[in-house]
Amino acid sequence: MGSVFFAGNSFAQQRMPERSTSELGISVGGITYKGEVAPRYRFLSNRPALMVFYKRDFSRALSWRGSLLLGRINAQDEQYQKKVPLAEYRKATVNTSVLELSGGIDYNFLDYYDFRRRTRWTPYFTVGAAAVVYNNKTTAEDPNLIYGQPDNEPYKTGFAFAVPVGAGVKYALSHHLNLGFxxxxxxxxxxxxxxxxTKNEQVMNRHDNDWYFYNGISISYTFYRLNCPQ
Known part of the structure; x- marks a missing residue:
């Protein structure tokens, strides 16, 4: 009888209640775009950007994710004049301020919160949906190449939807702090x-939508909540 009591008591002490986690962090990095003025991804075209994010797990592998991204994009035809003939003709420069609000899901390939592991880290994949507000200033040698607003005004405020897709790695610095890329x-x-x-298809392809990219390093803090068994 006593052995049964101690065995049951030992099992209860060893069994850890399930925990749920949430994560609040900030990321600093660079943002760049690919479109008519920048037909290829160019790492050196990255400009500073800042992201604030929140994550909450709903399984060992999956987490809900919300983020706010703020950055400024710069692209110049001058960077591609030797490779793209249209760039030499347009001589356009694009400066765009971007504010992005997005939500999505992260998939962690490893059990990040398995504390039996001596080193906790995991690669992850993320996908979501985003709403983007942008303020754009475009200049070109020929003003008629700029979007047809009154008097060919170079400034334009716009709204668009986007699909964010990405990959990253995060590493546990401590029980609560995480480092990520x-x-x-x-x-x-x-x-x-x-x-x-879009009226002048000789200098742009209206069938090829624009892209932008973000890469950054993050630091985040994990909050734990113990879910006691019923």
Whole structure:
């Protein structure tokens, strides 16, 4: 009888209640775009950007995710004049301020909160949906190449939807602190991001939507909640 009591008591002490986690963090990195003025991804075109994010797990592998991204994009035809003939003709420059609000899901390939592991880390994949507000200033040698607003005004405020897809790695610095790195691409549902006129197809492809990219390093804090068994 006593052995049964001690065995049951030992089992109860060893069995850890399930825990749920939430994560609040900040990421600093770079943002760049790919479109008419920047037909290829170019790492050196990255400009500073800042992201604040919140994550909450709903299984060992999956987490809900919400984030706010703020950055400024710069692209110049001058960087591609030797490779793209249209760039030499347009001589356009695009400066765009971006504010992105997104939500999605992270999939962790390893059990990040398994504290039996001596080193806790995991690669992860993320996908979601985003709403983007942007303020654009485009200049070109020929003003008629700019989007057809009154008097060919170079400024344009726009709204668009995008699909963020990315991958990253995070590493546990301590019980609560996490260090991460992430690279993500945003496929946009518009070709007006660079503010070039769709009337002149000789200098742009209106069938190829614009993209922008974010890569950054993050630090985050994990909050734990113990879910006591019923």
């Amino acid at each position: 992430e690279f993500g691409a945003r496929a946009m549902f518009t070709d007006d991001f660079d503010n070039l006129s």
